[in-house]
Amino acid sequence: MSSSTKYVDPAFQGVGQKVGTEIWRIENFQPVPLPKSDYGKFYSGDTYIILQVPFPPLLSLFLFCLMVKDCAFLLT
Numbered sequence: 402m403s404s405s406t407k408y409v410d411p412a413f414q415g416v417g418q419k420v421g422t423e424i425w426r427i428e429n430f431q432p433v434p435l436p437k438s439d440y441g442k443f444y445s446g447d448t449y450i451i452l453q454v455p456f457p458p459l460l461s462l463f464l465f466c467l468m469v470k471d472c473a474f475l476l477t
Contacts, residue, residue: 410431410432412425412431412432412433412434413432416452417452417454419454420454420455420456421453421454422440422451422452422453422454423451423452424439424440424449424450424451424452425449425450426447426448426449427447427448427449427450432450435449448466449466450464450465450466451464451465451466452464452465453465
């Protein structure tokens with residue numbers, strides 16, 4: 402892979418193009434899209450990536466990483 406080539410995980414292909422919220426749960430160190438029916442349900446020991454696009458796409462993005470207590474990514 403050349404230095405000018407950027408890798409984008411398939412889970413993130415095309416994200417941030419529409420106003421709204423998208424959430425991924427980290428499973429086996431890979432992002433997995435969370436079904437909309439599970440939005441708002443966060444579990445101890447899990448890590449989530451939350452993308453919020455509040456305005457017309459590409460004008461403003463908010464990206465959060467939520468590491469719930471006892472998650473494998475937290476450093477002690």
